[in-house]
Amino acid sequence: MPDVQALVNDFLNKLKKRKIEGSQATSRQTAELLRSVISQQRVPYNNQAGALIDAVKAVGEQLIAANPVELAVGNIVRRVLHIIREEDLSLTTAAMAGLNLSAVSDDEDDEERDDLPVLSAAVVAAAARSTLRPPSLQTLLEDMPDSAAIPHTSSSGGDSEGKSKSADKSSRSRKLKHDVIEAVNELIQDITTCHEQIAEQAVEHIHQNEVILTLGSSRTVLEFLCAAKEKKRSFRVFVAEGAPRYQGHLLAKELVARGLQTTLITDSAVFAMISRVNMVIVGAHAVMANGGVIAPVGLNMVALAAQKHAVPFVVLAGSHKLCPLYPHNPEVLLNELRSPSELLDFGEFSDCLDFRSVTGSPLLHVVNPTFDYVPPSLLVCSSLTRCLELRWKENVDGEILEILAQFITSC
Amino acid sequence: MIPPPRHASAPLSPLRRDTVPVGSYNASDFMPATSPTAATSSSDDVAWVGRGGRAGAASSSFPGGGFDMPAASSVPASGLTTVSVVNLPPGLSEKAGVAAELQNDRTTHSKPLKEKTTKAERRALQEAQRAAKAAAKAEGGKAPPASSGAVSSANAKSAKAAKPSSQKNDNVTVAASEKKGSDRPPEKDRKKDVPQPRMQYDDKSRVEKAKKRAVVKQTEARNRVELFRHLPQYEHGTQLPDLESKFFQLDPMHPAVYKVGLQYLSGDLCGGNARCIAMLLAFQEVIKDYSTPPEKTLVRDLTAKIGSYVSFLIECRPLSISMGNAIRFLKNRIAKLPLTFSESEAKATLHSDIDRFINEKIILADKVIVKHAVTKIRDGDVLLTYGSSSAVEMILLHAHELGKQFRVVVVDSRPKLEGKLLLRRLVGKGISCTYTHMNAVSYIMHEVTRVFLGASSVLSNGTVYSRVGTACVAMVAHAFHVPVLVCCEAYKFHERVQLDSICSNELGDPDAISKVGGRGEINFLDGCANSENLQLLNLIYDATPSDYVSMIITDYGMGKQGSIADKYEYIMYGKLYKIQEEGSGADIKAELLISFGGLLMSLKGNPDYIAEFQLDQKYFLCMRKLV
DSSP states (O other): OHHHHHHHHHHHHHHHTTOSOSHHHHHHHHHHHHHHHHHHSOOOSSOHHHHHHHHHHHHHHHHHHHOTTOHHHHHHHHHHHHHHHHHHHHHHHHHHHHHHHHHHOSOSOHHHHHHHHHSOHHHHHHHHHHHHSOOOHHHHHHHHHHHHHHHHHHHHHOHHHHHHHHHHHHHHHHHHHHHHHHHHHHHHHHHHTHHHHHHTTHHHHOOTTOEEEEESOOHHHHHHHHHHHHTTOOOEEEEEOOTTTTHHHHHHHHHHHTTOEEEEEOGGGHHHHGGGOSEEEEEOSEEOTTSOEEEETTHHHHHHHHHHTTOOEEEEOOGGGBOOOOOSSHHHHTOOBOOGGGTSOHHHHHHHHSOOTTTSSOSEEEOOBSEEEEOGGGGTTOHHHHHOEEEEEEOTTOOEEEEEEEOSSOO | OOOOOOOTHHHHOSOOOOOOOOOSOOHHHHSSOOOTTSOSOTTOHHHHTTSOOHHHHHHHTTTTTTOOOOOOOOOOGGGGGGOOTTOOOTTOOOTTSBOOEEEEOHHHHHHHHHHHOOHHHHHHHHHHHHHHHHHHHHHHTTSOHHHHHHHHHHHHHHHHOOOGGGGGGHHHHHHHHHHTTSOOOOHHHHHHHSOOOOOOTTOHHHHHHHHHHOSSOOOBOSSOOGGGTTSOOBOSSSSHHHHHHGGGTOSSSOHHHHHHHHHHHHTSSOSHHHHHHHHHHHHHHHHHTOOOOTTSOHHHHHHHHHHHHHHHHHHHSOOOHHHHHHHHHHHHHHHTSOTTOOHHHHHHHHHHHHHHIIIIIIIIHHHHHHHHHHTTOOTTEEEEEESOOHHHHHHHHHHHHTTOOEEEEEEEOTTTOHHHHHHHHHHHTTOEEEEEEGGGHHHHGGGOSEEEEEOSEEOTTSOEEEETTHHHHHHHHHHTTOOEEEEOOGGGBOSOOOOSSSSSOOBOOTHHHHOOTTOTTOOTTSTTTTOTTEEEEOBOEEEEOGGGOSEEEETTEEEETTHHHHHOSEEEEEEEEEEEEESOGGGOEEEEEEEETTEEEEEEEOTTTTTTOOTTOEEEEEEOBOO
8 A cells, every 4th residue: 555655646746746748648657557556455345346436536636636737637537437337337237147147047056046035126126226327426325325235134144154255255356356457457558559549540531642730749640640651641741830849840850750741830820821731630638528629839829720711620639638527718727837938038038027026016927828728619620529429427416427438539 | 281182093992982962951950969879989999990890890891991082983073172181072061060971881782883883984083083183283283392292192191091902003192192293194104013923933934034133142942842932042141251252342233232132131130111211221322322324314224223223132132012112112203303303403302202201101100100009009908919010119119108007918939039129128118018929829818908910011902911920910819809900101001912921922041940049958950951851931921811900000090990980070870761852853852861860860962962872771970070
């Protein structure tokens, strides 16, 4: 347990100090951390799923609080919670099936048969109900007394059976943990391979002699373009440099190294060039529940220009970027202001950046946001996001417990 | 007051204002009344200007709407002599001191109107204008001859407010009003005024020809962007030392011109106004030192000489549109010199002409722009500006001097980062500023109340041709419903039409793109600048579509949307509900009854004048005190 706590603290620190860059790295590390939390978590005799969920929730809340802007952390925590519930559900269903089976046939295991009278009709009904319903807070709450009731009834069954039952339970708990960890591994695998999965579809969207515009740098975009290039498509790419971080320079360098015709432009030339562009392909920071996109700064401008010239605006996003939250004032609340030194030399303007005694505020403010919010209305002509079909399941409390995502970006 | 000359711009104007004599209504009767349908207070310019107020939208949707263009009404020429400075349509009753102007609601009527101007009608119009000009000339003759041209031209312009779609004739106007005494330029001259199509640099044979004549030997840049083959792009800085060394041995070139050319080349001199003034001053020097060679006439030889200097300057850096206009002005002045003038007289005239151009068209114009624009700044405003425009800077400083409380957002963009210099100057004056870069413009736009932009030129379709990035800022402002005010001196207007930023543009030094100044850690592209696949594109200008611009502020007033509202004290909106006729035979009178939300107006007049009026049309009634 202490070593997990150390891991968590370490990761929290990294998140707080913004040491981890990019949603992909963050989400992968979050998933790995949660995996170790799960594997280290001692599972109690009963209600294993509840214990795991509690543990993951406790860690997840800390992680989300450490960097509320990095929505991928929350997404991954939710996904892991979802996985636990799913696995629990499927185990229960399997057990139920086993029960039904044993009820019919008599040549079952002795222990199983001994258990039979213990399980009352109410328990079976509750289990059936919980299998029929998707897991939500309500069903979980309803589950609680049931699972509490099971040991109660079983304890009344007698000591001899208790021993064998505990062995069965522990094997089931190990099975649950094992399954959950397996599923989390799959999730990690998904996250690490999301670029390839997205890139696979490149040829379907990029044709010969196309002119593509992108802004800043995104690994997904790079892979996407290179995948199309590898399929012998020849097209040219305009890269807006993405001031003040100038990651567009990096992207341009990578693209040139891979033999793509690349033209580097300033961000201000986006509007001038967009009329000759066939498609805008950009990466995103997060995709919100309303379809809006939190994207690197500058993309709102690009999206507006693309809309003006009816150029498809395509956002590439891995599944870990899909966030079930609805944005409220995202430009301010889901944004981060970076250091002014990226824009101005401190030495150059040091006299005006100070707080003044007279007015209480400095004469000069420097604004350097990290993200832009692209409202869904600007994404109407986006082919990839349109295929993105998200189904959210909400319970009465409005807490979103499950994400069912079917989209072509990944999964 | 000298009535402005009517010039040929009118027939081209799609804006047609139909006017009727205001007959029998009593102005004082309905002046104090407020009509519920009338636009609210016209001082609230935002309603008119930025957010596209209902009434404002109707007037603004005229192509270049809202300018008091001399109306192309087919009234008898005699009516033209009563034209006042504000160019009110003739035949209006001015007794009450209220000018009532009725405007056909364009939504119902503008199209058929446009079609109606047949060739014959246009000719009639031209005749009428010629007659008017003759009248104007007769009156203008009374004024001192030296100043009459200037004054009347100023009058003419202030009356007609710079209007994009009238620009086709702007230079003609200049010519027409300046030469004053003579007739309209004959067709041949007019043809000359239409500029040659620009040099297309993908046309190999022409480029070769041009190269032979060139003084500046430029090396073509590597890795050109395919889309921009038609624009010149040369290696930067290679020819500068070479040219500098040639400074003292260059025969055909005047040193003053040479110096200006080098300054253009090195980028020491930038900004439309600064470049234009420098060029004109250099030409002033040229003219001062000029002596007509034997067996040549001053007019021809000087024009040729100026032409060769201009092509040298183009080699250094492509001309801005403002410079093109200034050159055209100068050539025009040279061509129009009376043959009777001696050389010294001619030189003195040209010298003073250039002085006057600089003073009137640039320096005074800026002052007038500042005066107009300051009225648009209110306490608590957050003004956004992009890059560094001299006009906008003057406006901000002046507003600050007036004690207005406002904040400025300076948006900047690579590679020039001119905004930093502006920021330094504004902060030095104690104006509270926010500095940000291009990409964050949609973040900062939430708090902005007005956007002030400079322009390199305003084209005749209303497109604003300006520093690259202006279009982005205007677009984002438009999306956030923030009014965009473009400040542009009228001499920068041009009759060209441009639909995108690619057909005509200027390419800057590509290396400026790959090198991020002041940020040593960003040198990602150091190694691969020579790669075949990498092109660096440094555009200088872009074209802002007119729908993003709420208002153009020029030295002739504030143009485009809302300008009608700005010029009147009271505007009403109503509907024509009845047309009836009285009398018979020769003195038949038609009566129009228009309801302005319960306030009724009756107009009586000659049925011929009101033939355009139809039942159920909507009308604006604009009122203003004349004296």
